[in-house]
Amino acid sequence: MYGSNHQIPQQRLPLSRKNKKWREQCVEAFIGISRFGLSERKSFLKSLYDYYNGVIDETDYKHVLKPYGKRRENFPSKLKNYPIIKPIIDLLAGEKSKRPINFTVTVKNGDAISKKEEEKKKKVMSAMLKIFAQELEGSDKTDTGLPQKVAEQFEMSYVDRRAVQGQNALNYIMQNEEI
Numbered sequence: 001m002y003g004s005n006h007q008i009p010q011q012r013l014p015l016s017r018k019n020k021k022w023r024e025q026c027v028e029a030f031i032g033i034s035r036f037g038l039s040e041r042k043s044f045l046k047s048l049y050d051y052y053n054g055v056i057d058e059t060d061y062k063h064v065l066k067p068y069g070k071r072r073e074n075f076p077s078k079l080k081n082y083p084i085i086k087p088i089i090d091l092l093a094g095e096k097s098k099r100p101i102n103f104t105v106t107v108k109n110g111d112a113i114s115k116k117e118e119e120k121k122k123k124v125m126s127a128m129l130k131i132f133a134q135e136l137e138g139s140d141k142t143d144t145g146l147p148q149k150v151a152e153q154f155e156m157s158y159v160d161r162r163a164v165q166g167q168n169a170l171n172y173i174m175q176n177e178e179i
Contacts, residue, residue: 008033052089054081101174105166112160120154 008029009022047057056079058065065071065079127150134141143149 052086054083054086056081103170103174105163105170107160107163107166109162115160116158119158120151123150123154126150 009025011026013022047060050057058079061079124147127147131144131146
């Protein structure tokens, strides 16, 4: 019954015409559509798994085995499996399981640079206000190179708080979900 009817009933109907039969037709249609796509995907994945295990589907090679659409009686070759991909996949799968998972979260939004520049401006202005306050007090220890030092320090140590939150969330998920 499922999979035979892929026709979705008309959806733009008044509520008074959406009866039990209409609802059942909708459910059957959606189940039919979903099973159809799933079986194609399953068969494709199964064929890939078979190729990995050395099982060859000769229909995929009919253009080689039957050139010009005919089977040759004196065809000199037979399709033979040489497992060249299985060891490579096994090696990569083994390496991947031993490889540490080191993800780093970065901020790539268009406003990331402007936010960084705003923060830098605030830090430099704060340093300038500090110098100005020292000048007003008449202090002899005024460091006029302070804004430049603050800007350099900021460039070396700035981390966007969104990246920190993302990294903390990722670390939490990795640890608690045992990924």
